[in-house]
Amino acid sequence: MTTATGHAVCTDPAILNQWYAVAAIPEISVAQVHRTRLLDSSVAYSVTADGECLAWRTAPNDATVTVDASSQLDWLPTRTAFGYLWMSVGEPPPDVFEVQESAEPDRRTLNAATIGIAVSAPRAIENFLDMAHFPYVHPHMLGEEPHTEVADYTTELRNGELWAVDCRFYQPKAAVSSTEGVMAEYLYRVPSPYCAMLYKSSPGDAERMDVIGIFVHPISEEFVRANLFLCLLDDVSSDTTIRRFQQTIFSQDKPILENQYPKRLPLDPRAETPIRADKMAIAYRRWLTDLGVTYGVIPA
Amino acid sequence: MITLYNWDLSVNCYKQRLLLSILDVEYESIPVDFYPGWEHKSAEFKRINPLGHIPVIVDDGYKLRDAHAILTYLASKYDPSGRWYPASDPHLLGETAQWMLFAEGTTNTASAARLHVNLGYEFDIEVLREGAHELFRALDEHLWFREREGLDWVTSSPHPTIADLAIFPDVMLSEEGGISRLDYPAIRRWTDRVRRIEGFVVMPGMFEAAKGAPK
Numbered sequence: 313m314t315t316a317t318g319h320a321v322c323t324d325p326a327i328l329n330q331w332y333a334v335a336a337i338p339e340i341s342v343a344q345v346h347r348t349r350l351l352d353s354s355v356a357y358s359v360t361a362d363g364e365c366l367a368w369r370t371a372p373n374d375a376t377v378t379v380d381a382s383s384q385l386d387w388l389p390t391r392t393a394f395g396y397l398w399m400s401v402g403e404p405p406p407d408v409f410e411v412q413e414s415a416e417p418d419r420r421t422l423n424a425a426t427i428g429i430a431v432s433a434p435r436a437i438e439n440f441l442d443m444a445h446f447p448y449v450h451p452h453m454l455g456e457e458p459h460t461e462v463a464d465y466t467t468e469l470r471n472g473e474l475w476a477v478d479c480r481f482y483q484p485k486a487a488v489s490s491t492e493g494v495m496a497e498y499l500y501r502v503p504s505p506y507c508a509m510l511y512k513s514s515p516g517d518a519e520r521m522d523v524i525g526i527f528v529h530p531i532s533e534e535f536v537r538a539n540l541f542l543c544l545l546d547d548v549s550s551d552t553t554i555r556r557f558q559q560t561i562f563s564q565d566k567p568i569l570e571n572q573y574p575k576r577l578p579l580d581p582r583a584e585t586p587i588r589a590d591k592m593a594i595a596y597r598r599w600l601t602d603l604g605v606t607y608g609v610i611p612a
Numbered sequence: 613m614i615t616l617y618n619w620d621l622s623v624n625c626y627k628q629r630l631l632l633s634i635l636d637v638e639y640e641s642i643p644v645d646f647y648p649g650w651e652h653k654s655a656e657f658k659r660i661n662p663l664g665h666i667p668v669i670v671d672d673g674y675k676l677r678d679a680h681a682i683l684t685y686l687a688s689k690y691d692p693s694g695r696w697y698p699a700s701d702p703h704l705l706g707e708t709a710q711w712m713l714f715a716e717g718t719t720n721t722a723s724a725a726r727l728h729v730n731l732g733y734e735f736d737i738e739v740l741r742e743g744a745h746e747l748f749r750a751l752d753e754h755l756w757f758r759e760r761e762g763l764d765w766v767t768s769s770p771h772p773t774i775a776d777l778a779i780f781p782d783v784m785l786s787e788e789g790g791i792s793r794l795d796y797p798a799i800r801r802w803t804d805r806v807r808r809i810e811g812f813v814v815m816p817g818m819f820e821a822a823k824g825a826p827k
């Protein structure tokens with residue numbers, strides 16, 4: 313499929329019919345038109361003075377300055393969830409997947425960063441799901457040599473979502489509020505192809521887990537804006553301190569991601585020797601294959 | 613005690629952290645939520661810097677803003693050898709000033725391209741990339757000739773100066789802005805030399821020279 317101006321847009325229903333977080337709501341200046349692209353389509357969004365979220369398809373050179381709900385536009389569906397504006401250029405499910413923890417009143421929910429990365433969405437997700445790189449890419453924080461061993465864990469499908477459970481990894485500074493190294497416990501959850509979350513033991517609470525999510529906004533097959541979502545049990549650290557920790561980690565991953573070739577994720581299990589025989593990476597690639605994903609990947 | 617108003621992901625703040633680390637000078641870092649908080653644009657921060665940008669330092673009550681001005685001050689005050697800011701040698705001082713100005717150019721092209729890609733700043737990205745390549749070509753050629761003379765740095769000093777540190781991060785993170793350094797071998801050798809300076813520290817997005825990125 314091509315647009316009126318002739319450039320190709322995504323036609324993969326598995327990817328088209330999903331919700332994508334395009335911006336953190338507190339960062340959207342009210343009553344202004346914001347332009348971006350989603351899956352190669354030119355789109356715009358606006359939050360009205362009374363807090364209504366609007367999204368619509370635009371021409372690539374669109375210069376609309378103000379809109380309201382009565383404007384004659386090619387409207388797109390929107391939702392708000394966990395502090396983000398979500399939209400879709402396909403036929404998405406009725407609602408964005410749930411993150412129950414975000415409703416717990418004593419949690420800190422914030423966007424740590426929205427950062428452009430020259431990589432495909434599934435490469436960004438796969439990196440987020442990988443523990444083996446911690447000691448090398450995030451030394452003194454999420455890992456430390458010689459503790460490089462990834463203990464065995466389990467992957468499974470739960471209600472159509474991909475999960476990895478019983479993950480453990482030694483982390484010298486697992487969170488900004490950590491005071492000592494710990495054997496951090498992790499759960500990974502992939503609720504939709506380009507969104508992933510991790511649940512990890514929190515230094516602030518023995519019973520509950522911190523939640524960190526990456527909600528990828530695919531601009532094109534090889535460029536994304538990654539939204540880093542935090543839902544933490546930490547009533548001590550300031551927003552600035554929390555963001556600083558996560559942004560540092562995020563920028564350490566960025567050059568690794570941008571130097572991966574090919575930029576699209578090969579789904580053929582023989583295409584790339586899984587360097588570390590990473591179970592979750594294999595499960596993720598197989599899951600995308602089963603969903604029939606063709607956008608941002610090199611299909612098997 | 614020096615206070616540095618700092619954002620870890622800012623190249624201009626990193627230039628100060630790098631020099632302070634090399635000179636082994638202690639300082640206190642005050643994190644500014646540059647993004648997404650835009651704290652540098654807040655009324656409160658504008659009392660510290662009315663222009664609303666970082667870095668800013670306060671050294672025993674003396675306040676200074678602008679990355680390259682701060683480098684000049686810190687080197688003049690805290691490097692007793694006088695090599696990082698060679699104020700006593702007119703030739704070297706002139707060259708240092710010249711390459712500091714060049715660094716304004718790399719900041720406004722290569723590092724601006726990085727802000728466009730990373731944070732969505734509305735710049736004309738192709739103009740920035742072209743501008744950066746033009747400067748990189750000039751720098752590469754310059755460094756190649758320096759090497760022929762047995763010299764390692766942007767000025768003709770046998771020792772690096774703050775001009776090297778001012779240019780380095782704009783160049784080192786250029787790939788984040790979509791500006792490849794593949795065609796600039798002399799620049800790549802120079803960045804390796806900078807990374808081996810005693811006291812060198814990385815900023816997020818860079819790797820230490822010896823270790824390199826895991827494959």
Ligand SMILES: [Fe+2]
Pocket residue numbers: 439440445449450561565
């Ligand atoms: Fe990472």
